[in-house]
Amino acid sequence: MTVDTRAPALLPAHPAFATAKVLWVRHWNEHLFSFAIERPASFRFRSGEFVMIGLQGEGDKPLMRAYSVASPSWAEELEFLSIKVQDGPLTSKLQKIVPGDDIYLGKKSTGTLVADALLPGRRLFLLSTGTGLAPFLSVARDPEIYERFEQVIAVHSVRRVSDLAYHDELVGKLAEDPLIGEQAAAQFHYVPTVTREPFHTSGRIGELLENGKLFEGVAGDPVLHPETDRVMLCGSMDMIRDFAALLEGKGFKEGSNNAPGDFVIERAFVG
Structure with a gap:
């Protein structure tokens, strides 16, 4: 060393x-x-x-x-x-x-990837690429999230296996966390996917939605419903643009701090 x-x-x-x-x-x-x-x-x-x-x-x-x-x-x-x-x-x-x-x-934080910008729901999908995982590490370790939602699903898409930061902690369902360990064991789901190297789950997030792998182990229908599902998006601009359009096509409405909705993105990062 x-x-x-x-x-x-x-x-x-x-x-x-x-x-x-x-x-x-x-x-x-x-x-x-x-x-x-x-x-x-x-x-x-x-x-x-x-x-x-x-x-x-x-x-x-x-x-x-x-x-x-x-x-x-x-x-x-x-x-x-x-x-x-x-x-x-x-x-x-x-x-x-x-x-x-x-x-x-x-000296001051801000942002829209927060629970307050979402309407109540049953399942919360945290969809990220690359370092877009960061805010969802925060959200997934907050006890309030497990009070608001029955299931929390963190999806992380990267190019290489070594890019799966925090993989072991997330696979372990945040068991070492002092505040949400027990809740996460029952409610948290982690879906890592790799696009350019062999891995047990491969493909972009949109592909996982189409083939159903996004919902493996998750209770409920293997589709996204605006009545019960809430979504946060963070990562590449292409992913956010495409998925936001897909969600809007399914009837989801974008939320903000002033007007909570069915899904949120961080506007400060995507322009």
Whole structure:
């Protein structure tokens, strides 16, 4: 094991952002990693929301990007899932952080991938590609979700098996979680799928909907009903666009914080 002996990277105070310490970093593969930072005592958020985080940019200007919080609203730390872009303005630096480093954190969270933007229902489908899994890690670990819905189905589509971040925790139905372990054991379903390597489930999310694999082990009809099913979408713009159109064709209505509906997407990420 290589031990990092450099001094922690500290950031100057900024009037618009808080400064938080990096607690841990986990590299899943060469282009995907997770990390957690301290949670300021004053920071509040709803499970599924996003916040601005960043590092020092050119000169004195912080370089900030929107990241969904992967930890639930009750957690004492703030967890994030990120891609690595070697020439990316922020991620080229962010992927090199180590425990003890400073990171900038926005003082307020926001977003529509929250339970409040959905009408009551029986089944909640969390459909994600790539790092779009992040807000659903937050939602799926929130006790309130299991009070609102009888079943919670998290679907994660990636290109390679190594891209299935949090696979083992999700396969284990979040059994180690102190607050929702028992509820998740009975109500949580995890559907990982890989599109470019051999895996027990393959194909894009739309294909799983058509062939019924999306509903394996899930009680109820193997179709989506706007009367009983609620859907959250996060990931590639193509997936969100296509699935939103499919849902609207089935009679689902998009929801928002001001007008709850049958499905939600994060408009801030898709334009």
